[in-house]
Amino acid sequence: MKEGLSFVVTKPLDVQRIRDQFPVLHQQVNGKNLIYFDNAATTQKPKRVIDSLVGYYEGYNANIHRGIHTLAEKATKAFEETRRTAQLFIGARHLEEVIFTTGVTGGINLVASSYGRTFLKEGDEVIISGLEHHSNIVPWQIICDEKKAHLKVIPVTPAGELPLDEFKKLLSSRTKVVAVNHASNSLGTINPIREMIQLAHAKGAVVLIDGAQAAAHLEIDVQDLDCDFYCISAHKMYGPTGVGILYGKKELLEKMPPYMGGGEMIKNVTFEKTIYNDLPYKFEAGTPNIADVIAFREAIGFIQEIGKGTIGAHEHDLSQHATEKLSALPWLTLIGTSPRKVSLQSFIIEGIHPFDIGQMLDARGIAVRTGHHCTQPLMDGFGIEGTVRASFAVYNTKEEIDQLAESLARIINFMK
Numbered sequence: 001m002k003e004g005l006s007f008v009v010t011k012p013l014d015v016q017r018i019r020d021q022f023p024v025l026h027q028q029v030n031g032k033n034l035i036y037f038d039n040a041a042t043t044q045k046p047k048r049v050i051d052s053l054v055g056y057y058e059g060y061n062a063n064i065h066r067g068i069h070t071l072a073e074k075a076t077k078a079f080e081e082t083r084r085t086a087q088l089f090i091g092a093r094h095l096e097e098v099i100f101t102t103g104v105t106g107g108i109n110l111v112a113s114s115y116g117r118t119f120l121k122e123g124d125e126v127i128i129s130g131l132e133h134h135s136n137i138v139p140w141q142i143i144c145d146e147k148k149a150h151l152k153v154i155p156v157t158p159a160g161e162l163p164l165d166e167f168k169k170l171l172s173s174r175t176k177v178v179a180v181n182h183a184s185n186s187l188g189t190i191n192p193i194r195e196m197i198q199l200a201h202a203k204g205a206v207v208l209i210d211g212a213q214a215a216a217h218l219e220i221d222v223q224d225l226d227c228d229f230y231c232i233s234a235h236k237m238y239g240p241t242g243v244g245i246l247y248g249k250k251e252l253l254e255k256m257p258p259y260m261g262g263g264e265m266i267k268n269v270t271f272e273k274t275i276y277n278d279l280p281y282k283f284e285a286g287t288p289n290i291a292d293v294i295a296f297r298e299a300i301g302f303i304q305e306i307g308k309g310t311i312g313a314h315e316h317d318l319s320q321h322a323t324e325k326l327s328a329l330p331w332l333t334l335i336g337t338s339p340r341k342v343s344l345q346s347f348i349i350e351g352i353h354p355f356d357i358g359q360m361l362d363a364r365g366i367a368v369r370t371g372h373h374c375t376q377p378l379m380d381g382f383g384i385e386g387t388v389r390a391s392f393a394v395y396n397t398k399e400e401i402d403q404l405a406e407s408l409a410r411i412i413n414f415m416k
């Protein structure tokens, strides 16, 4: 886990051309040009995603699957095309292994509830890590409470990494589920999930990967990783909010009961008995978020046209630049110093509350996130209330990072 990162750059990146595709970036905030560094919370959306949303509502708004009229057929086709695009994007073997959800939170709750309720027994163990977002903690707490199972937590090193030795110590024949993130939203650490999946499988446990912070930055091949479940949120990868995908191995999804009941997830209903629909519809009860699923395809297209390698190399450059600039500032401490990180920097400044830093940066048009980033136990582990987090996307530039560093230098000067 000590080696650096490498990227296959497929073509040179024209950042200005990319920025031109994002209408929201071209505005002033508090009298300054907007610098958007809150990408780990949600990325901005390119015009093609916005146009796709408008195109659906203006051109062929209709409910899907059951309609036989032209608009319904067009909407159904567009909706299902996203499933096919998503399948290729994550390398799933079967189309029906791609389930539309509301996002990573929706995906994890589905698995914790459906898989957990069916397969966890009293005394079983679920392993998560100290780096998890609340949405990969609380659903497991709920199901462990209900089933009298135990939740075990992999500790985090001072650099913000997960030591495999500690993971191995927690694994046993009682381990039934391992749920960890591919990359940490608070610290950026890229976790050694390939090794973790192999170790967990050797004990017979299934593995869920929270890919919220990986999908826009890292190559994902679920077959190659051999994970059992993988969750993604569209809005963190240039797509719309309220949509995500849950990948699950077909043989597991087939054994799992529905998570929600309602329309679409049934084949036949009588008052005596309901026959459930086949995958993936068994897990897609009710009218889905049609417009956003359709527009999600454009977000995947946007990423694929640039290439993950090209995006990763640019963001890595930005992150390196930020490390140099920020660590040169007095009183500032970077939190999370693994050499293998996605493109974000978390930091604290001695004696200045993260919230105040966030407000002062906002006054200069710079959007960052402050607080515990939905990882309260992780912050507790570092003995801090929260951090300031600057997270970078393909449209960010080194000049913007220079402005962040200059603004922070002024804030430190003024406050100290």
Ligand SMILES: Cc1ncc(COP(=O)(O)O)c(C=O)c1O
Pocket: 040, 041, 102, 103, 104, 105, 106, 133, 135, 136, 181, 183, 184, 185, 210, 212, 213, 233, 374
């Ligand atoms: C690592 C991680 N997991 C889960 C989530 C939850 O994602 P969503 O709110 O899209 O369901 C987030 C969102 O910040 C995240 O960063």
